[in-house]
Amino acid sequence: MARRYPYASVIDDAKKQLPEWAFEPAFIAGASAVLAVAGTLGAARGYRRWFKRIPNADSVTGSIIEKQPFIKGVVTRVGDGDGFRLYHTPGPFWRWPLKFRRVPTGVKDLKNQTLSIRIAGVDAPEMAHFGNPAQPHAKESFDWLVKEVTGKVVRCQLLRKDQYNRIVGLPYIHRTILPDKPLPLMMLKEGMAVVYTQGGSEYGPWGLEKMQRLEDEAKRAKRGMWASRNVQLPSDYKKRVKEGETPIVETKSSKKSAEPGFFEKLGRWLGSKT
Numbered sequence: 001m002a003r004r005y006p007y008a009s010v011i012d013d014a015k016k017q018l019p020e021w022a023f024e025p026a027f028i029a030g031a032s033a034v035l036a037v038a039g040t041l042g043a044a045r046g047y048r049r050w051f052k053r054i055p056n057a058d059s060v061t062g063s064i065i066e067k068q069p070f071i072k073g074v075v076t077r078v079g080d081g082d083g084f085r086l087y088h089t090p091g092p093f094w095r096w097p098l099k100f101r102r103v104p105t106g107v108k109d110l111k112n113q114t115l116s117i118r119i120a121g122v123d124a125p126e127m128a129h130f131g132n133p134a135q136p137h138a139k140e141s142f143d144w145l146v147k148e149v150t151g152k153v154v155r156c157q158l159l160r161k162d163q164y165n166r167i168v169g170l171p172y173i174h175r176t177i178l179p180d181k182p183l184p185l186m187m188l189k190e191g192m193a194v195v196y197t198q199g200g201s202e203y204g205p206w207g208l209e210k211m212q213r214l215e216d217e218a219k220r221a222k223r224g225m226w227a228s229r230n231v232q233l234p235s236d237y238k239k240r241v242k243e244g245e246t247p248i249v250e251t252k253s254s255k256k257s258a259e260p261g262f263f264e265k266l267g268r269w270l271g272s273k274t
Contacts, residue, residue: 054088055113057165060158070157072174074103075149076114081124081141082193083166084149085114086156118166120159120202121184121211122193123234125225135237137225141192144224148186149173155180159202170204182206188214191224194233 054060054071073086087110093100104110124141128134153174160168172180184204187193188211195211203211219226 053090054115057115057161057167060115060161060167065158065160068157068159070155072153072155073115075152075154076103076105076110078142078146078150079116080127081138081145082119082122082187084117084119084145084171085110086117086154086171087114089153116164116166117156117171118162118164118168119184119187119193120168120170121196121204122187123196123198124187124193125232125234126237132241135234136228136230136232140224141187144190144192145187149183154183157204160200162200168200168202170202184211185214189218189223191218191221191226194225198235 054064071086071088071090073088075084076087077085079085087103089101089103092098094103104113124145125135125138126132127138127142149171154171155174156169156171158167158169162168171183173183173186174180182204184193185206188195195208195215197208201208218224225231
């Protein structure tokens with residue numbers, strides 16, 4: 001009795017339904033070549049989309065910006081109150097227990113290997129630069145951002161490039177189980193920045209109205225920069241500097257005094273009775 005191989009009946013049925021030339025060696029070889037090319041092109045496209053690193057802003061082409069993709073990376077350095085450097089970490093093997101790829105830490109290794117991200121929708125107080133003094137609350141906003149994002153995994157939507165070759169993006173601090181935290185909203189809630197209302201503003205899925213509402217809440221609660229007596233908006237500071245005027249500089253007397261404690265209030269009350 002002839003031996004029947006597995007799936008022999010399937011092959012027999014295929015021979016009945018397909019033309020004879022489909023089983024010719026030349027056709028099979030050609031079809032195999034086409035499938036191999038298609039597989040190679042598909043793999044290359046998948047690599048570019050899911051595994052290839054975007055080293056810096058120069059590598060962010062117009063076609064990439066047009067898609068406004070989300071990328072994931074690690075924050076290596078904070079530049080000012082509303083910007084940081086992001087090392088793109090696409091694909092797997094960046095985290096334990098399968099950590100075979102690593103984020104560089106040396107200055108030389110990171111040179112031209114990070115994206116300069118300008119946080120969209122917000123404007124933080126300006127740090128001292130080009131001989132100009134720092135804006136009130138600039139250091140506090142900078143220190144807050146350093147604490148919140150340095151070394152953290154951030155998911156960021158790339159929106160556009162600005163005139164300084166920075167990538168304007170919407171960053172979210174990544175969390176494994178809980179939803180990612182939207183960084184622009186966090187900054188507004190804590191009074192570390194104001195809503196950016198200049199040209200080219202981007203407000204993400206929340207919209208301008210919600211962001212302004214968060215700013216107003218922080219203002220009423222006197223959080224962050226709103227605790228100062230002389231609040232100067234970053235846009236006003238930049239305008240003063242551009243026009244050659246002296247910007248407002250925060251002094252000890254410019255901050256509101258702290259609310260007196262119970263014993264201080266009691267002492268004042270007793271003093272008023274004598």
